[in-house]
Amino acid sequence: MAAIVNLTIDDRQIRAAQGEVLLWVALDNDIYIPHLCAYREEAHPAASCRLCFVEVEGRPTPVPACTLPVTEGLLVKTRSPQVDGLVAAGFELLMSNHRLDCKNCSANGNCELQRIAKARKLPLKPKNLSVLDKYLPVDDSAATIVYDPNKCVLCGQCVRACRHSGNGILGFARRGYSRVVTTFGNVPLGESNCTNCGECVKVCPVGALAEKQ
Ligand code: SF4
Ligand code: SF4
Ligand code: FES
Structure with a gap:
């Protein structure tokens, strides 16, 4: 069993198992840190969303909380x-x-982007950058699932859930701005081996994957 360590987050004294990941320690103690891509069971997080930064005493620059194991003090x-x-x-x-369209989005009111915006008092609509809508087609070919790649934030949660469900249909394709979540062979969900189990919909933190109405 791991030793228990004492740490301080935002002036709160907290006890946690040594080596536990700071992000989960904070969230389990009701201290919110924005996050999209982290996954509890993941030993080597991709740290790709770059939203979970925290300041750690002794470190010259902020570090992603999803990559930091807790230690004494x-x-x-x-x-x-x-x-x-x-x-x-x-x-x-x-x-x-x-593609920002909260009014018509299945995630409206239960969206991690809205939560981050509220918690950090940030606008959902970019102030300084232009919005680059890719106008990708919405995939409604599956029996019970709709996938709108224009709302995908590339967190990878659906890819993991699909893999863990034993199906392994979803994956990332391409790089940089063109990066997208798609099926093996880049076929519509309805033409893939998707079983409509819905595990991907459960973990999508935004409205990119939704149950058909
Ligand atoms: S995913 Fe969230 S922020 Fe984006 S349109 Fe839907 S509710 Fe709004
Ligand atoms: S579809 Fe949803 S869960 Fe999958 S990568 Fe995009 S935002 Fe994340
Ligand atoms: S949650 Fe840490 S980088 Fe995404």
């Missing part, structure tokens, strides 16, 4: 001008590549 601040600047920049970049 760790001193963490979830907010600082540097952290807030990084999160704001990361969020704006993300939203510049997102």
Whole structure:
């Protein structure tokens, strides 16, 4: 069994198992840190969304909380001008590549982007960057699932869930701005081996994957 360590997050004394990941320790203690791509069971997180930055005493620059194991005496601040600047920049970049249509979105009111915006007082609509809508076709070919790639934030949660469900239909294709979640062979969901189990819909933090109405 792992030793118990004492750490401080935002002036709160917290006890946790040594080596536990800071992001989950914070969230389990009701301290919110924005996050999209982290996954509890993942030993080596991709840390791709770049939203979970925190300030750690002794470190010259903010670090992603999803990559930091807790140790005795760790001193963490979830907010600082540097952290807030990084999160704001990361969020704006993300939203510049997102089709914002909350009114007509299945995730409205239960969306991680809305949550981050509210928690950090950030606008959903980018202020400084132009929105680059890719006008990708919505895939409604599956029996019970609709996939709108224009709303996907590339967090990878659906890819993992699909793999864990034993289906392994979903994966990433292409790089950079063209990166997209798609099926093996890039065929519509309805033409893939998708079983409509819905595990991907359950974990999608935004409205990119939804149950058909
Ligand atoms: S995914 Fe979230 S932010 Fe985007 S349109 Fe839907 S509710 Fe709005
Ligand atoms: S479809 Fe949803 S769960 Fe999958 S990568 Fe995009 S945002 Fe994440
Ligand atoms: S949750 Fe840490 S980088 Fe995405």
